[in-house]
Amino acid sequence: MAARWRRILVILAAAHVLFAVNTFGEEDVPEEWILLHVVQGQIGAGNYSYLRLNHEGKIVLQMQSLKGDADLYVSDVTLHPSFDEYELQSATCGQDVVRVPAHFRRPVGIGIYGHPSHLESEFEMKVYYDRTVEQYPFGEASYNPEEMEANQKYSRSAEDESQDEESVFWTILIGILKLILEILF
Incomplete structure (x- = not known):
């Protein structure tokens, strides 16, 4: 009886190994x-x-x-x-x-x-x-990499322009203050 159980156990182990080898090769x-x-x-x-x-x-x-x-x-x-x-x-x-x-x-x-x-x-x-189709929350028209890149460039250039304007303003203001200080002293 023990030999019979051993044989069944060996067959089950071999089947398990063959199953593992076959599924391992498949992607x-x-x-x-x-x-x-x-x-x-x-x-x-x-x-x-x-x-x-x-x-x-x-x-x-x-x-x-x-x-x-x-x-x-x-x-x-x-x-x-x-x-x-x-x-x-x-x-x-x-x-x-x-x-x-x-x-x-x-x-x-x-x-x-x-x-x-x-x-x-x-x-x-x-x-x-x-070939999967991506689902965009606001429709496919909402995702356009070129448009997003252009918007980012526009927002950056607007920020740069405002910083340049501030820089020019402060340069003129500091120049006027220096001139006033030179006149007074």
Whole structure:
């Protein structure tokens, strides 16, 4: 009887291991994501490898360090982002994920950094196009990155002008006071 229970226990354990292995290999990727590219590579400790992203729209970069620790830096300002100069980044010891917004200027620079804790890092990066539709609280027309940027520039320039006017006013007032003091003394 004990042998029978042991056999059942071994079968259950084997089934559990097979189930875990099968689910571990499958990725949990939303249906709205379309796989565009798979990039594999190696990077030495303290070094960068650079890629360019030309695809328009919302893009998801999903990078897995297969060996060592590779980190991800993304920028629409420079084609050579680093840990000193970037707009988006993910620097974990496992899976790194960065969501590149649709309003980023193309080409987008991607920097992959090999962390110095390992002599060499191997990575696999999957590039997805994200088809999900974002819901904006005041409608899609309320979110326009170019319009928001123009409004910010306008508000900054109005503040700068008022500060310049104050500065000119104080400069004239101080000059008049100095002149009066010189006359009196």
